[in-house]
Amino acid sequence: MSVVLLDREINKIHVIDDDTDSRESYGLTVEEIEVETVLQNDRVDNIETFLLTIGNQDAVVSDHHLKKSSSYFPMNGANFISKCYDRHIPSVLVTKYEMASYHEIRPFKRNIPVVLTPEQFNPDTLVKALELCVAEFKGNLSQTRKTWKTLVRFDDVIRDDAGNKTVAMAILPSWNRNMVINLKMLELPHEIQEISEPDLRLYAQVNIDAEDPYELYFQNWEIIKK
Amino acid sequence: MSTSAFQNASIRFSTQIIKRLGEELNPSIDQSILELVKNSYDADATTCTVTLSNVSAEGGTVTIEDDGDGMDGSAIKNSYLVLGQSEKSFSKRTRLNRIPAGSKGLGRLAALRMGTAVELESVPLKVSNKLNKTKQKFAIKIDWNKFDSAKLVDDVIIRINSSKVSPSKSSSTTVSIKHLKNKVTERDIKKVARGLILLADPFDDDPDAFKPVLKAPEFKELEKLVTKRYFDDADYHLSAVLDKDGNASAEILDYKGKVLFKATHKEITVKRKNKKYNCPVTTFDLWAFILNSTSFSTRSTSLGEVKEWLNEFGGVHVYENGLRVNPYGNQGNDWLDMNLSRARSPEERPSTNTSIGVTRIRDSKGLLKQKTDRSGFIEDDVFHEIKNFCQDALEWMAKKRLEIAEKKRAKSREQTASESTNSKEKVKEQINKLRTNDRVQLVKAFESYDKAVQSQVNTLKAEVQLYRTLSTAGITAATFSHESNGNPIKVIKLNIDAIERRSKKFLVGRLEENQLSKPIGLIRRAINSLAVLGTATLKLLSNEKRRITRVEVHDIIKNTLETFTPFLNGRDIKLRTELAKGTPYLRGSEAALESIFTNLLNNSLVAIENANPSERAMLIKTEIQEDVLVLTVSDNGTGIEGIALKDIWLPGQTTNPNGTGLGLTIVRDAVMDLGGSVRANRHGVLGGADLIVELPIIGK
Numbered sequence: 001m002s003v004v005l006l007d008r009e010i011n012k013i014h015v016i017d018d019d020t021d022s023r024e025s026y027g028l029t030v031e032e033i034e035v036e037t038v039l040q041n042d043r044v045d046n047i048e049t050f051l052l053t054i055g056n057q058d059a060v061v062s063d064h065h066l067k068k069s070s071s072y073f074p075m076n077g078a079n080f081i082s083k084c085y086d087r088h089i090p091s092v093l094v095t096k097y098e099m100a101s102y103h104e105i106r107p108f109k110r111n112i113p114v115v116l117t118p119e120q121f122n123p124d125t126l127v128k129a130l131e132l133c134v135a136e137f138k139g140n141l142s143q144t145r146k147t148w149k150t151l152v153r154f155d156d157v158i159r160d161d162a163g164n165k166t167v168a169m170a171i172l173p174s175w176n177r178n179m180v181i182n183l184k185m186l187e188l189p190h191e192i193q194e195i196s197e198p199d200l201r202l203y204a205q206v207n208i209d210a211e212d213p214y215e216l217y218f219q220n221w222e223i224i225k226k
Numbered sequence: 227m228s229t230s231a232f233q234n235a236s237i238r239f240s241t242q243i244i245k246r247l248g249e250e251l252n253p254s255i256d257q258s259i260l261e262l263v264k265n266s267y268d269a270d271a272t273t274c275t276v277t278l279s280n281v282s283a284e285g286g287t288v289t290i291e292d293d294g295d296g297m298d299g300s301a302i303k304n305s306y307l308v309l310g311q312s313e314k315s316f317s318k319r320t321r322l323n324r325i326p327a328g329s330k331g332l333g334r335l336a337a338l339r340m341g342t343a344v345e346l347e348s349v350p351l352k353v354s355n356k357l358n359k360t361k362q363k364f365a366i367k368i369d370w371n372k373f374d375s376a377k378l379v380d381d382v383i384i385r386i387n388s389s390k391v392s393p394s395k396s397s398s399t400t401v402s403i404k405h406l407k408n409k410v411t412e413r414d415i416k417k418v419a420r421g422l423i424l425l426a427d428p429f430d431d432d433p434d435a436f437k438p439v440l441k442a443p444e445f446k447e448l449e450k451l452v453t454k455r456y457f458d459d460a461d462y463h464l465s466a467v468l469d470k471d472g473n474a475s476a477e478i479l480d481y482k483g484k485v486l487f488k489a490t491h492k493e494i495t496v497k498r499k500n501k502k503y504n505c506p507v508t509t510f511d512l513w514a515f516i517l518n519s520t521s522f523s524t525r526s527t528s529l530g531e532v533k534e535w536l537n538e539f540g541g542v543h544v545y546e547n548g549l550r551v552n553p554y555g556n557q558g559n560d561w562l563d564m565n566l567s568r569a570r571s572p573e574e575r576p577s578t579n580t581s582i583g584v585t586r587i588r589d590s591k592g593l594l595k596q597k598t599d600r601s602g603f604i605e606d607d608v609f610h611e612i613k614n615f616c617q618d619a620l621e622w623m624a625k626k627r628l629e630i631a632e633k634k635r636a637k638s639r640e641q642t643a644s645e646s647t648n649s650k651e652k653v654k655e656q657i658n659k660l661r662t663n664d665r666v667q668l669v670k671a672f673e674s675y676d677k678a679v680q681s682q683v684n685t686l687k688a689e690v691q692l693y694r695t696l697s698t699a700g701i702t703a704a705t706f707s708h709e710s711n712g713n714p715i716k717v718i719k720l721n722i723d724a725i726e727r728r729s730k731k732f733l734v735g736r737l738e739e740n741q742l743s744k745p746i747g748l749i750r751r752a753i754n755s756l757a758v759l760g761t762a763t764l765k766l767l768s769n770e771k772r773r774i775t776r777v778e779v780h781d782i783i784k785n786t787l788e789t790f791t792p793f794l795n796g797r798d799i800k801l802r803t804e805l806a807k808g809t810p811y812l813r814g815s816e817a818a819l820e821s822i823f824t825n826l827l828n829n830s831l832v833a834i835e836n837a838n839p840s841e842r843a844m845l846i847k848t849e850i851q852e853d854v855l856v857l858t859v860s861d862n863g864t865g866i867e868g869i870a871l872k873d874i875w876l877p878g879q880t881t882n883p884n885g886t887g888l889g890l891t892i893v894r895d896a897v898m899d900l901g902g903s904v905r906a907n908r909h910g911v912l913g914g915a916d917l918i919v920e921l922p923i924i925g926k
Contacts, residue, residue, distance in 0.1 A: 019713045022713050022716055022717055022720075025716070025717045025720035025724070026720065028721065028724045029724060032724070032728075045607060045610070046605060046606050074605055096716075119719060122727070123727070156776060158775060162516075162517055162518070162577070162579070162580055163517065164577060164580070186558070190558045
């Protein structure tokens with residue numbers, strides 16, 4: 001049992017979700033593309049060791065929130081999928097894009113070609129998503145994933161009660177001058193956090209051909225010298 | 227067939243291995259220098275000086291000099307120049323009883339490869355000849371270019387030279403890395419300075435501790451800052467200890483060092499049901515600061531200097547056997563998820579910006595393993611236990627601080643009540659001093675005033691109780707929404723999809739298509755409705771929406787209508803929207819605007835249901851009149867009957883038997899907070915009521 005994605009053969013898909021029923025439900029869908037389905041039922045302590053168990057002809061499907069049982073997995077799904085991408089393991093993140101988890105996913109988005117919602121998750125979308133990963137490993141990024149040097153303006157910087165900066169409200173004129181992207185301070189490099197203030201202008205590499213704000217990711221921040 | 231020995235062979239290494247190992251393991255200059263400084267620590271040095279010369283361009287030199295035990299020729303040959311093997315063992319102690327910090331020597335290789343050449347000179351502690359007490363200095367030079375041109379590592383010969391030195395010459399080692407391949411930026415120098423200062427626990431205040439020094443102005447500035455030690459300005463000091471048997475204890479001290487609370491293992495480990503921690507002896511100290519001008523108004527230190535200090539050194543640093551482990555406590559590193567916990571429950575919790583902490587681990591058995599690239603510990607069970615211990619202690623502190631806050635709130639409530647009674651008594655006393663005629667008049671007037679105040683207080687109390695009840699209902703709804711919107715709905719959706727796909731695949735010809743497609747369709751519709759209910763509740767509760775910021779009114783209207791569409795469709799209500807041109811915006815919170823609009827919509831939904839017209843209609847309209855946005859919600863419901871127009875905004879006024887009578891009060895309060903006004907028409911453009919909100923805008 002295997003499936004060939006471009007010229008890469010996949011014969012096993014690991015399914016990671018901290019909820020047993022969800023895990024099994026994803027597994028039922030994976031089964032339909034006729035590859036071996038491996039449900040990750042045991043707790044994972046060490047990511048590096050766990051990654052060693054994923055072979056060259058394996059792929060991964062993971063939920064983002066993995067902390068219902070606090071000891072199931074040591075990191076969130078986005079972080080894990082990103083590590084898989086680094087090792088050229090085709091992988092798909094499945095999650096509802098909620099505002100609360102949006103900022104957790106964005107820092108890893110460069111390494112996450114596809115995020116599927118549970119509604120979108122079916123054998124066809126899964127195969128397509130994995131194919132996209134393989135294509136990216138070969139250096140073929142789709143137009144919506146390519147980044148360009150882009151001006152980013154902080155419209156406002158929000159502080160909490162203790163005066164700590166928490167969110168920069170960013171506007172990317174070359175993407176959509178009317179839409180504000182809320183960037184949590186923790187998503188930004190330390191030197192950018194330090195100088196964040198309303199009306200600050202910066203450059204960053206951003207995939208501005210993406211239509212959906214959830215698809216945007218930011219790299220290589222540059223301070224514009226006055 | 228007989229075999230005979232042809233030749234002996236061994237596995238040899240290409241010089242490329244040196245290049246790969248060195249450069250890929252530890253590329254940053256601060257970590258590379260720290261590796262060499264750790265060698266000085268292991269050699270029992272008390273001083274270690276790092277000098278950077280001509281490093282602003284490529285080709286500079288890094289020199290590390292220490293007064294440690296030094297090495298003789300044999301140690302250089304059999305230890306220093308051997309990679310992947312370490313003389314350091316956790317069972318051994320150094321002469322000064324230090325637990326060695328270095329490991330396989332790979333970090334040292336990375337450091338030495340920063341330049342194209344290395345010069346090492348070392349005078350050992352031991353005399354070379356016990357009889358005549360002569361002492362020798364040993365030196366080597368490594369030219370990495372030779373490795374680059376040689377084929378195998380063994381092909382490059384490194385000569386160990388020796389020369390006599392005075393017997394009184396103290397032991398020492400000097401390593402110079404020459405012709406640096408990269409320039410060192412000011413930011414790098416600051417990182418090196420910070421790394422060196424923090425390396426040997428400057429928070430411990432031990433005058434005899436190992437204190438490496440960098441010869442650079444940045445170092446002096448930072449050193450000054452670290453020695454300022456604003457621990458006494460902390461409002462709370464958490465001190466937690468984990469003993470060798472895995473039992474935890476903790477106390478919270480106030481700024482005077484007075485113990486406020488003490489906890490036993492049982493209290494700290496409520497979540498893990500009293501289970502012992504399985505990790506080495508650890509202490510965890512955290513100093514939490516309340517950084518506001520009021521709390522600093524009576525202190526000698528300024529809020530600014532404490533903030534600067536915390537900005538540079540804040541976070542929880544980890545020291546293993548006296549030496550710092552990178553990257554815990556670095557700027558941006560939040561290994562205890564303190565900021566996340568604070569975001570979830572902000573009251574009385576420290577963040578990495580408002581606290582400083584030290585976790586000291588005495589790992590005499592080497593249970594913790596550092597990653598080869600020096601990016602922290604391998605996150606195994608031992609590490610997780612230490613993390614759990616620190617997080618459990620933090621959790622206990624948060625609980626205790628919340629108790630203090632609660633007590634303060636209760637006291638303040640009591641105080642207000644007693645202040646009010648005292649004031650009343652004082653007024654009565656003054657009245658009694660007046661002449662009889664005036665007194666009677668005034669007593670009457672005061673009694674009537676007091677009655678009115680009491681009635682107002684009672685109304686407010688009832689209103690607060692209503693808000694509390696609604697909040698509880700809201701919290702419960704949110705909890706259920708969150709749970710059902712997560713896994714159960716997801717599981718139903720995934721499985722109904724699987725049933726549909728499989729039935730199409732496996733039941734072809736056996737069943738009429740609509741025998742399954744109809745029930746599947748109905749289940750899907752029901753799931754979608756459920757999901758909408760959950761999403762609508764959760765969307766209202768997002769804490770991001772409570773921030774004061776620029777809010778685009780039309781966006782809020784559109785988003786709320788999108789959420790309400792299934793409700794409106796389910797009730798056959800035809801909705802028309804006429805939004806003014808442009809993007810009017812104001813400064814406020816999304817939550818406030820959502821409250822206004824959602825309550826107006828709910829109000830119309832109820833009015834339409836009560837009137838039950840044959841064609842149900844609703845109109846949402848906005849107009850911009852100079853700097854004011856006028857929002858009108860009209861419907862063909864019952865209109866406003868049997869109540870004064872101004873009274874519809876009062877709490878408790880409702881024509882709906884199941885209503886709370888609070889919806890329009892919330893609208894009024896939220897609009898007033900935004901500087902606007904509200905009004906209504908009994909019967910407006912669609913026959914039912916028009917509810918009109920006017921909001922000042924700052925842009926269109």
